[in-house]
Amino acid sequence: MIAPKESTAGTPSNETFTLNLGPQHPATHGVLRVKLTMDGEYITRAEPVPGYIHRMHEKMGENRTWAQYLPNTSRVDYLSAMTYTHAYVGAVERALKLEVPLRAEFIRVITSELNRISSHLVGWGAFVMDLGGFTPILYAFDDREKILDLLEAVTGSRLTYCYYRFGGVVADVDTAFLEGCKAFVKHMRPRLDFYRALVTDNIILRKRLEGIGMVSAEMCRRYGACGPVLRGSDVAYDVRKNEPYSIYNQFDFDIPHYPQGDSMARYNVRMDEIEQSLRIIDQAVAKIPEGPIMGKVPRVLKLPVGDFCYATEAARGRLLVRVSSDGKDTPYRVRLRTPCFCNLSLFEEASKGMLLPDAIAFMGSLDLVIPDIDR
Amino acid sequence: MKAVREVLSGTKSLLVGMRLTLREFFKPTITVQYPHQTLPMPERFRGHIELRRDPETGKALCTACKLCERACPSDCILVDGVKLEGEKKKSVTDYHLNFTQCSLCGACIEACPSDAIQFTKRYNLASQTNDYRNMDLVQRFKDQPEKK
Numbered sequence: 203m204i205a206p207k208e209s210t211a212g213t214p215s216n217e218t219f220t221l222n223l224g225p226q227h228p229a230t231h232g233v234l235r236v237k238l239t240m241d242g243e244y245i246t247r248a249e250p251v252p253g254y255i256h257r258m259h260e261k262m263g264e265n266r267t268w269a270q271y272l273p274n275t276s277r278v279d280y281l282s283a284m285t286y287t288h289a290y291v292g293a294v295e296r297a298l299k300l301e302v303p304l305r306a307e308f309i310r311v312i313t314s315e316l317n318r319i320s321s322h323l324v325g326w327g328a329f330v331m332d333l334g335g336f337t338p339i340l341y342a343f344d345d346r347e348k349i350l351d352l353l354e355a356v357t358g359s360r361l362t363y364c365y366y367r368f369g370g371v372v373a374d375v376d377t378a379f380l381e382g383c384k385a386f387v388k389h390m391r392p393r394l395d396f397y398r399a400l401v402t403d404n405i406i407l408r409k410r411l412e413g414i415g416m417v418s419a420e421m422c423r424r425y426g427a428c429g430p431v432l433r434g435s436d437v438a439y440d441v442r443k444n445e446p447y448s449i450y451n452q453f454d455f456d457i458p459h460y461p462q463g464d465s466m467a468r469y470n471v472r473m474d475e476i477e478q479s480l481r482i483i484d485q486a487v488a489k490i491p492e493g494p495i496m497g498k499v500p501r502v503l504k505l506p507v508g509d510f511c512y513a514t515e516a517a518r519g520r521l522l523v524r525v526s527s528d529g530k531d532t533p534y535r536v537r538l539r540t541p542c543f544c545n546l547s548l549f550e551e552a553s554k555g556m557l558l559p560d561a562i563a564f565m566g567s568l569d570l571v572i573p574d575i576d577r
Numbered sequence: 578m579k580a581v582r583e584v585l586s587g588t589k590s591l592l593v594g595m596r597l598t599l600r601e602f603f604k605p606t607i608t609v610q611y612p613h614q615t616l617p618m619p620e621r622f623r624g625h626i627e628l629r630r631d632p633e634t635g636k637a638l639c640t641a642c643k644l645c646e647r648a649c650p651s652d653c654i655l656v657d658g659v660k661l662e663g664e665k666k667k668s669v670t671d672y673h674l675n676f677t678q679c680s681l682c683g684a685c686i687e688a689c690p691s692d693a694i695q696f697t698k699r700y701n702l703a704s705q706t707n708d709y710r711n712m713d714l715v716q717r718f719k720d721q722p723e724k725k
Binding site: 266269270271272273274277337341354355356357358359362364372373396399400403404405406 | 583586587590591593594597598601619620621622623648649650680681682683684687696
């Protein structure tokens with residue numbers, strides 16, 4: 203017979219217990235484990251344990267040629283694959299001083315922005331689903347499907363596009379695509395009002411998000427948080443405006459930012475960003491010039507010795523790709539500075555003393571993509 | 578008083594949601610009854626690769642130059658060929674694709690100097706066996722009828 207242990211029931215609490223959130227928890231959207239030390243319903247410590255989906259993307263860069271690394275870039279943050287490829291392609295182009303034709307730059311902007319909208323739609327749907335509302339994700343996917351159809355017709359793929367090449371894009375867009383973009387913008391604007399009425403103004407959502415998950419601008423700076431998380435804390439920082447890349451300086455758009463710093467602010471930033479992306483697409487489709495889609499690219503790529511960086515605004519924040527070359531036809535090192543890793547790292551500090559369901563809502567508002575954290 | 582107001586605003590927000598959802602309910606259904614119905618694949622859809630046929634001679638265009646083999650980031654292509662009597666270029670005898678590792682990036686197709694490979698539009702490729710580990714594309718090419 204096993205001797206019964208001394209019972210702790212009834213002893214009131216400075217006692218804490220450990221709770222594993224994940225690695226297979228639906229609210230962590232992938233295989234992220236968060237080790238929670240709980241005091242009853244309250245979190246005393248939340249320690250994120252990443253690494254469950256580590257695929258060595260950075261290391262893989264070292265044993266393949268510059269061009270062979272292209273498919274990898276779409277698989278880091280699979281929801282906004284275009285911007286990731288853009289950053290890598292941009293870094294290599296900067297090293298080789300390649301000229302990208304104007305039409306290709308326009309195509310890149312249009313596809314990146316479409317991708318950003320589709321990414322925000324998934325983020326939005328999944329976020330609301332974390333809070334217990336299942337229906338909105340179906341509406342989000344309905345609209346996202348329209349984007350995927352457009353992108354599939356051009357790139358041949360629905361998620362991992364691998365569409366950009368050094369010096370341009372792999373295939374030209376046709377008038378059907380441009381017309382489709384126009385139709386999509388027209389379709390999407392009233393849908394945003396619909397989302398607002400259905401979800402944003404909903405009292406349950408507001409009660410769950412307002413004043414919860416406070417992240418100050420100072421905390422964002424300490425952890426290097428970026429994207430909607432930073433903009434939700436009243437810092438209007440966006441790579442597209444602050445360090446313009448590609449041809450983003452030719453477009454008229456705003457950087458939505460909210461001063462509250464709570465989950466609702468981050469939510470609102472994303473919703474407003476969809477609108478701004480629509481504006482950019484509208485302008486780009488109207489202005490897109492005729493011309494070639496590929497610049498002059500040497501047959502065998504050999505980068506000059508040195509470090510080359512390129513930053514883009516991915517859907518979740520600032521993405522920086524740094525490639526180091528030692529003059530060979532393979533990279534010496536590929537470094538990806540991904541937004542989600544920094545956005546996750548503030549979770550431990552910000553979630554202290556939070557109720558468990560609020561922490562889930564807070565995590566949803568960070569909009570984490572786990573492969574992006576682990577790489 | 579505050580509680581009453583909260584109940585009222587809560588009910589209102591619930592009703593707004595219900596009204597919007599109900600409106601969606603009467604919209605036409607767009608569901609495609611897969612697998613009974615399917616949608617056409619777009620022109621540029623990336624399925625696994627296959628060998629292309631020379632419309633004049635009816636033979637494969639591939640010259641077994643192995644550029645695709647070298648371009649592949651995942652090492653999933655194995656090509657071999659022989660030089661036949663009376664022909665200028667090699668002709669392909671083996672073209673093996675390990676589709677389980679292929680990421681459909683299209684590097685092979687871009688690398689091909691003679692435009693000899695293309696994407697198929699196949700996508701129903703779930704399998705319980707090892708069929709796609711070693712796909713014999715030459716055999717597949719031979720099995721396919723020549724298009725008139």
